[in-house]
Amino acid sequence: MNILVCIKQVPDMESRFKVAASGTWFEESDLAWRINEYDEFAVEQAVKLKEQLGDADLTVLSIGPARVKEALKKALAMGCERAVNIVDPAAAEKDSFQIASSIAAFAKDKSFDVIFTGMQSQDRGSGQVGVLVAELLGIPVLTTAVEFEYTDGSITVRRELEGGLRAAVKASTPALVTCQLGLNTPRYPTLPNIMKAKKKELLEIPIGELLKDEARLTTLALAYPEKKGSALVLEGEIGELVDKVIGILKEKTSVL
């Protein structure tokens, strides 16, 4: 079986973001970068499927500048066989359609049986790329998976719906699955696997060889949310904060 997992490298969400001079994206220097959280579940599921089948081949792909190689190396250390960096220093300026279209152009003649992606990225959160890749390739897509099973050419997933409800759905391969948090427990790469990963193939393809489409979405601005919150902000020494909070709860609520 031929498996592909697509990952994105995103900043640590605990970072303090600054709007870049362009006014349409954040300043990328001084940020710590990691694999998009949803994509870690995708990588783990891809590795688990490879382990289940024994003779599967697993490729990990990421679009972005040179720094995304760090994310790819982690995926290799988690158990992927080879990595593909679609090199694009201006990836942040591409819309979801262009990203999906580039991935589909790469995948179209490679007969992947199962493709995994995260259900969304943590920075942009559009939730479009996985579905668009599948639609462009003309294969079924099962989104928001919190459970995954593969048996004899058939995939069954549990989709997470709202309010604690799940839906069981099934499709035949080739198919794409988008992964939700909690699907599995992503493994930590071991030191021997990190060393082995250094020898694995890392292919670079310039974005221009794959992307032929114009953007469908224009970003006009990026900004901090307007502060409409009227929260009273309390700072200071713990003992004083505790007294203040008890005073407020007594005054403003009926619970104390």
Next chain:
Amino acid sequence: MKALLVGEYREGKLLESTYELVGFAQKLGCEFELFLVGTEAALPQVNAKLYLADVATVGEYNPALHKQLILDAVDKANADTVVFLHSSSGWDLAPRVALALGAAQLSEVVEIKGDGYLLPACNAKLRRTVKAATGKSVITLQAGAFMPAEQSGAPQVEKLTTSTPAQSEFLGYEQAEAGQVDLGKAEIIVSAGRGVGKPENVAMIQALAEALGGEYGASRPVVDAGWAPHDRQVGTTGQVVSPKLYVACGISGAIQHLAGMKKSEFILAINTDKDAPIGEVADVLVVADIKQFAPALTAKLAG
């Protein structure tokens, strides 16, 4: 501008979120018609044209069929904009429809801004203003971002059918295992977020909840990590709560969590980050480390 609003239906019921789509169209001041895979027994109360596909024939989750039916409705309505809720149904269908229409998709719109829309970025720490560069657009709305329209009137129904082949098979619904606690009924909830640091510290949140006479809850990452059971989860995929007092401990305020608790009467947040999005909904934000603050507050309440 003319919009086609894609209503939501699940297990015999029209979902209330359908009225948020109508509220959005009214706020935008555009003409609209509706689409629903559902039944005549559960029609939305709206004075508008409704394209109805029978759920018994096409299934509740059958994206290839739903996509084709929506495209037919877009054609009939001569709509240039298709609006979904950003939900498990909406984010599954919207990109399929957008691609087929050659349209831009704007995901999780929280506000209308000039001739564009505002979308959250980086866990709601930032906001993007975006605009479609295409004639047609597909929009998904953040749950709870737009006021639902009043429920009145009756739609003029036009039935739709399709013979498109299915790509996937719907096997049925499953309720996540029922828990011991119903947070929906609790008057005081103290919830643990990722900021509590490690599983042992959830006990400290539990102790504070007990000292206040309430129940403890948790955010999604805490439940996913196995530090708290699923029946304690507050948010769109857990429980939606509206207690008299909600204490958010080390919770930054991801959108899905906010949607589950923002209707609480009084919200006290404790976070080391003064700029955390939880500050947008909190009445009081205490800037402190929860690992120091929670035991101190618990001790004072007990003493």
